[in-house]
Amino acid sequence: MDFSVDDAARERIEALRAFGREHVRPAGLEADREGRPIPVGHAYFDAAMQHGYGRTRWGREDADAGASNTRMALLLAEEFAYWDRGVMIANPGPSLPEQSVIGMGTDEQKERYLGPFVAPDRPRWACFAMTEPGAGSDAAAIQTRARKDGDGWILNGAKCFIGSASRSDWILVQATLDPTKGRAAQRAFFVEQGTPGLGPFKTEKKMGLKAYESASFSLTDVRVPAANLLGGEARYERKAGFKAAMQTFNAGRPVIAANAVGIGRAALDEAIRFAREHDLLGRDRVRDRIEAMARKVRMARLVCLRAGQLADLRRANIQEASMSKALAATVALESASLGLELLGAAGARGDALIEKLYRDAKAMDIVEGTGQIQRMIIARQLVGLPRN
Numbered sequence: 084m085d086f087s088v089d090d091a092a093r094e095r096i097e098a099l100r101a102f103g104r105e106h107v108r109p110a111g112l113e114a115d116r117e118g119r120p121i122p123v124g125h126a127y128f129d130a131a132m133q134h135g136y137g138r139t140r141w142g143r144e145d146a147d148a149g150a151s152n153t154r155m156a157l158l159l160a161e162e163f164a165y166w167d168r169g170v171m172i173a174n175p176g177p178s179l180p181e182q183s184v185i186g187m188g189t190d191e192q193k194e195r196y197l198g199p200f201v202a203p204d205r206p207r208w209a210c211f212a213m214t215e216p217g218a219g220s221d222a223a224a225i226q227t228r229a230r231k232d233g234d235g236w237i238l239n240g241a242k243c244f245i246g247s248a249s250r251s252d253w254i255l256v257q258a259t260l261d262p263t264k265g266r267a268a269q270r271a272f273f274v275e276q277g278t279p280g281l282g283p284f285k286t287e288k289k290m291g292l293k294a295y296e297s298a299s300f301s302l303t304d305v306r307v308p309a310a311n312l313l314g315g316e317a318r319y320e321r322k323a324g325f326k327a328a329m330q331t332f333n334a335g336r337p338v339i340a341a342n343a344v345g346i347g348r349a350a351l352d353e354a355i356r357f358a359r360e361h362d363l364l365g366r367d368r369v370r371d372r373i374e375a376m377a378r379k380v381r382m383a384r385l386v387c388l389r390a391g392q393l394a395d396l397r398r399a400n401i402q403e404a405s406m407s408k409a410l411a412a413t414v415a416l417e418s419a420s421l422g423l424e425l426l427g428a429a430g431a432r433g434d435a436l437i438e439k440l441y442r443d444a445k446a447m448d449i450v451e452g453t454g455q456i457q458r459m460i461i462a463r464q465l466v467g468l469p470r471n
């Protein structure tokens with residue numbers, strides 16, 4: 084298994100490292116101390132835009148080439164999260180729904196919804212809303228209803244924990260035509276900000292990752308035109324083939340795993356820095372903790388890169404993707420915990436980086452499929468059962 088990267092890739096990681104040191108870590112610490120997401124007009128977003136964030140991959144040959152290199156994307160995801168994973172998600176851009184729009188959107192939808200992200204005049208956001216107060220892991224249980232009404236659709240329901248929702252130009256809302264029919268009855272709709280019946284938005288209070296907004300909101304008789312159904316009506320006649328294609332490889336969960344590796348590595352470096360400054364490196368028990376952190380972080384990175392390599396080869400990686408996420412999220416938490424132990428009282432203070440990393444790390448086991456769900460997927464695959 085060759086996980087080496089070329090000089091151009093190394094340069095991109097170095098550039099991100101400098102950006103992370105100068106802009107990302109300070110913005111993340113500030114948001115954490117103030118207990119609120121980075122405000123929309125914050126100077127961080129100007130710096131992020133200058134660094135190239137906020138733009139869509141749609142129609143960009145250079146970006147498309149980069150996207151096919153999952154390993155590269157994973158190393159960048161690790162590096163960003165090393166400096167602050169919450170800030171990474173706060174970045175402007177079409178984020179989570181971008182891939183769905185590129186893969187399933189009609190030409191008009193790509194133009195209308197991704198067009199403004201080609202050369203954005205200001206920081207712009209978009210988001211994907213799946214989770215509901217009664218439907219998290221079990222996404223088939225969502226209750227937000229979509230009802231055909233003349234030439235449009237009426238949406239009613241409630242969503243929670245949706246990243247950057249109140250600042251998004253549009254939200255891709257997952258809804259069901261019939262809650263008794265599971266995933267087959269689900270559709271996604273573009274809901275533009277300001278549409279009557281959308282909101283109000285309430286920012287959730289989170290234990291970590293405070294730099295980005297997670298919001299709950301409701302949809303009350305929200306009317307959208309027929310053109311806002313992702314992919315248009317025609318898409319649903321050829322859905323089965325698409326679903327099969329999506330299930331063969333997965334690039335999303337390894338990104339969360341890479342983020343977790345970044346957090347684990349940050350905890351390791353913080354522990355070494357502290358031990359060096361306090362002349363503790365001569366103690367066996369201090370070195371034991373450092374060794375355990377380093378070993379586990381490296382192990383998690385290897386599993387994560389293997390999942391990425393399989394995605395690059397367009398080979399099935401469901402097991403590896405789930406293994407990478409289940410493992411790396413646990414390792415990040417363990418690494419931050421060992422770091423906290425090593426720093427002792429100094430680490431437990433509310434303004435210590437290590438305690439922030441501990442709070443940030445926990446969320447990596449929850450988002451995009453909890454640890455239990457990943458372990459269930461792995462076990463079902465191992466014994467030859469379908470995913471669910």
Ligand SMILES: Cc1cc2nc3c(=O)[nH]c(=O)nc-3n(C[C@H](O)[C@H](O)[C@H](O)COP(=O)(O)OP(=O)(O)OC[C@H]3O[C@@H](n4cnc5c(N)ncnc54)[C@H](O)[C@@H]3O)c2cc1C
Nearest residue numbers: 211212213214218219220244245246446449451453455456
């Ligand atoms: C920081 C953060 C950001 C988020 N951002 C978004 C976002 O942008 N968009 C979005 O749509 N959602 C988002 N979410 C929601 C996230 O996807 C859900 O929290 C996640 O899917 C888990 O759902 P839940 O919280 O309802 O927990 P539940 O599904 O209720 O699970 C509770 C516990 O039960 C376990 N469990 C559930 N089912 C099973 C089972 N069958 N077998 C064994 N154990 C099980 C779970 O592992 C978990 O430990 C975010 C969440 C967080 C914390």
